[in-house]
Amino acid sequence: MKTAKAKARYAARAKVMKALAHPTRLFIVDQLANGPRCVCELTEMVxxxxxxxxxxxxxxxxxxxxxxxxxxxxxxxxxxxxxxLNWYSCVEGVLKAGARQRLAAIR
Structure with a gap:
């Protein structure tokens, strides 16, 4: 990372990734894909x-x-x-690729 601007960009990306790095928060984001929800609804769902x-x-x-x-x-x-939500598809791709690699390793 050569510039302060680049460092700030990577730090901002990391903050978003950290926010998504919890199963409950992933679930909440998934539920919000269907539209706005009140805290009371999310509390019940979670x-x-x-x-x-x-x-x-x-x-x-x-x-x-x-x-x-x-x-x-x-x-x-x-x-x-x-x-x-596009990030979810990417993560699923990583998980599938990892599963294929593990399966190939035990064959």
Whole structure:
């Protein structure tokens, strides 16, 4: 990394990757692909308490993956850019390639 600009770009990418590096947050992003959800819905879907879900949403919001929209006494979350779901396809490709390599190694 030669420039401060490049370092900042890689740091920003790492922040997004870290935010997605938790099963619950991946699940939340998957659910938000279907449209905005309130914290109460996500809490029920995740089967966790409100503070846990709020903490996960905070990590996703701080990394720029989701945005919040306060409507009365409820807060709804939605994906900032739905293309984040394209990353899932890439990860699935990596997992499949790894499985093929492991299978080939035991044959």
């Amino acid at each position: 089967d966790a308490d409100v503070s846990t879900v709020s903490r996960h949403l905070s990590v996703l919001r701080e990394s720029g993956i989701v945005v919040d929209d306060k409507r009365g006494n409820q807060v709804f979350y939605s994906l900032t850019v739905p293309c984040v």
